[in-house]
Amino acid sequence: MRYLTAGESHGPQLTLIIEGLPSQLPFSKEKVDEQLKRRQGGYGRGRRMQIESDEVQILSGVRFGKTTGAPVTLVIENKDWTHWKKVMSPHPDEEKAEKRRLSRPRPGHADLNGALKYGHRDLRDVLERSSARETAARVAAGAVARQILELCGIRIAGHVVRIGSVGAERVTDLSVEEIAKRSEASPVRCLDPEAEKRMIELIDETKKEGDTLGGVVEVVLENVPPGLGSHVHWDRKLDARIAQAVMSIQAFKGVEIGIGFEAAERKGSQVHDEILWSEEKGYHRRTNRLGGFEGGMTTGEPIVVRGVMKPIPTLYKPLKSVDIDTREPFEASIERSDNCAVPAASVVAENVVAWEVANALLEKFSSDTADELVREVNRYLQEVKEF
Numbered sequence: 001m002r003y004l005t006a007g008e009s010h011g012p013q014l015t016l017i018i019e020g021l022p023s024q025l026p027f028s029k030e031k032v033d034e035q036l037k038r039r040q041g042g043y044g045r046g047r048r049m050q051i052e053s054d055e056v057q058i059l060s061g062v063r064f065g066k067t068t069g070a071p072v073t074l075v076i077e078n079k080d081w082t083h084w085k086k087v088m089s090p091h092p093d094e095e096k097a098e099k100r101r102l103s104r105p106r107p108g109h110a111d112l113n114g115a116l117k118y119g120h121r122d123l124r125d126v127l128e129r130s131s132a133r134e135t136a137a138r139v140a141a142g143a144v145a146r147q148i149l150e151l152c153g154i155r156i157a158g159h160v161v162r163i164g165s166v167g168a169e170r171v172t173d174l175s176v177e178e179i180a181k182r183s184e185a186s187p188v189r190c191l192d193p194e195a196e197k198r199m200i201e202l203i204d205e206t207k208k209e210g211d212t213l214g215g216v217v218e219v220v221l222e223n224v225p226p227g228l229g230s231h232v233h234w235d236r237k238l239d240a241r242i243a244q245a246v247m248s249i250q251a252f253k254g255v256e257i258g259i260g261f262e263a264a265e266r267k268g269s270q271v272h273d274e275i276l277w278s279e280e281k282g283y284h285r286r287t288n289r290l291g292g293f294e295g296g297m298t299t300g301e302p303i304v305v306r307g308v309m310k311p312i313p314t315l316y317k318p319l320k321s322v323d324i325d326t327r328e329p330f331e332a333s334i335e336r337s338d339n340c341a342v343p344a345a346s347v348v349a350e351n352v353v354a355w356e357v358a359n360a361l362l363e364k365f366s367s368d369t370a371d372e373l374v375r376e377v378n379r380y381l382q383e384v385k386e387f
């Protein structure tokens with residue numbers, strides 16, 4: 001399975017094409033729209049989210065609520081486009097473009113590097129595509145992947161474990177269902193009510209100062225069959241693919257699986273998960289410190305992935321930068337922006353991870369039709385139990 005996204009932040013729409021889906025897969029537009037809505041929420045978002053109300057239009061590959069096996073095309077309209085039609089026009093209109101040209105790169109955004117690389121004198125030509133608006137299309141892809149996971153009994157949830165200096169208590173024993181329920185009820189998608197209160201206060205204070213915040217999100221998947229991914233080649237390791245997917249989310253700076261970086265400080269006996277066997281469960285582990293992976297393959301224990309998001313680069317508080325027209329320093333002017341997008345990014349993280357796991361399922365099991373996939377997964381789970 002693969003997908004491509006296209007579209008600018010203030011262009012007419014985002015377009016997503018997914019190729020390689022099984023046929024006869026129940027396809028719910030409502031479930032895709034639900035994920036898009038979740039991504040738009042979360043405390044700390046800017047005014048743009050009041051303009052947009054994301055939903056998909058299905059343009060190909062689905063008939064009467066099921067996939068046909070043909071490429072699925074989904075589009076998401078940018079409602080803000082009506083205000084940007086002239087600025088975003090594909091037609092030559094030099095005079096207007098010159099008036100609205102952006103020449104002041106923001107430290108931390110893609111502006112300057114993109115301009116140098118692609119030879120743009122108007123930084124908007126970089127900003128438009130580097131914007132995290134694109135994550136709406138990636139969430140739509142993940143929402144389709146989730147429909148594959150659901151069919152195979154795999155559950156997924158995400159939550160926020162840190163915003164700036166405020167960290168939540170680590171949870172290790174909650175079911176995915178409980179994580180989903182509790183994060184959904186929190187404006188910052190945090191499971192710890194005490195931390196939630198302090199996170200909201202911190203977002204408010206930081207906004208007043210004209211500054212921004214980052215944080216840490218966690219994604220958990222339950223009921224994952226063992227043996228997804230492979231140890232035999234670097235680019236088939238599923239933990240590595242998940243890391244790439246999470247790192248590719250705008251503003252993400254690091255990924256951990258299980259206890260992650262903490263593993264460096266502990267002795268082996270405090271890291272590796274002892275192997276047990278029982279009639280009821282077959283092979284399983286006493287602990288899950290390695291977050292569901294060994295050798296680039298799933299162990300059958302829950303997958304636990306964390307991602308670190310840096311603070312939003314567009315600041316009201318000016319940082320030093322240089323105008324590309326004059327090469328003179330300037331102080332940033334005020335622009336519309338999110339102040340903290342960590343809760344929204346936790347939804348993006350869930351969905352990009354969902355895609356990678358669904359893709360690994362389709363790689364392992366024959367899956368021209370959805371029924372074939374489910375049959376093969378069940379047969380394999382039985383084999384594993386009898387191993």
Ligand SMILES: Cc1cc2nc3c(=O)[nH]c(=O)nc-3n(C[C@H](O)[C@H](O)[C@H](O)COP(=O)(O)O)c2cc1C
Nearest residue numbers: 109110130132250251252313314337338341344345
């Ligand atoms: C959900 C989400 C919303 C974001 N909103 C903004 C924003 O409003 N303003 C901004 O400057 N950056 C925002 N970002 C981050 C930038 O898109 C990102 O920092 C930029 O594309 C540069 O890429 P890099 O940080 O990965 O190097 C957001 C990121 C995510 C995931």
Ligand SMILES: C=C(O[C@@H]1CC(C(=O)O)=C[C@@H](OP(=O)(O)O)[C@H]1O)C(=O)O
Nearest residue numbers: 046048130131132133136250336337338
């Ligand atoms: C549009 C979205 O996020 C945008 C991501 C973003 C950036 O620089 O990444 C900058 C802001 O764009 P604007 O300047 O239009 O307000 C965010 O609103 C979205 O998440 O759908």
